[in-house]
Amino acid sequence: MSGIVTELGIVGLMISSLITLLFYTIVSFNKREDKRTESFQETIFQIHTMHKDERAEWKHDATIRQEQTNDALKELSCAIQDLVKTHDISIKV
Numbered sequence: 001m002s003g004i005v006t007e008l009g010i011v012g013l014m015i016s017s018l019i020t021l022l023f024y025t026i027v028s029f030n031k032r033e034d035k036r037t038e039s040f041q042e043t044i045f046q047i048h049t050m051h052k053d054e055r056a057e058w059k060h061d062a063t064i065r066q067e068q069t070n071d072a073l074k075e076l077s078c079a080i081q082d083l084v085k086t087h088d089i090s091i092k093v
Contacts, residue, residue: 083089
């Protein structure tokens, strides 16, 4: 680079300054982009973890609802059987 400055004088100095500024801008932009990407990845990981926890809660709640439904169906079935026995009703399926 110093060869350009000595041959072209002030124009060479301006060219080398612009090249240096361009290089600095690119490097600085890449560093900021890397930080943003890292922050984004961390946020995505946190969202994924929260969603995984929510899915576990949903599964637990669904299991409880299913057990309650099964119990209600058993009680209903027993009540129908008792009615059939007490009133001597025949049910054709």
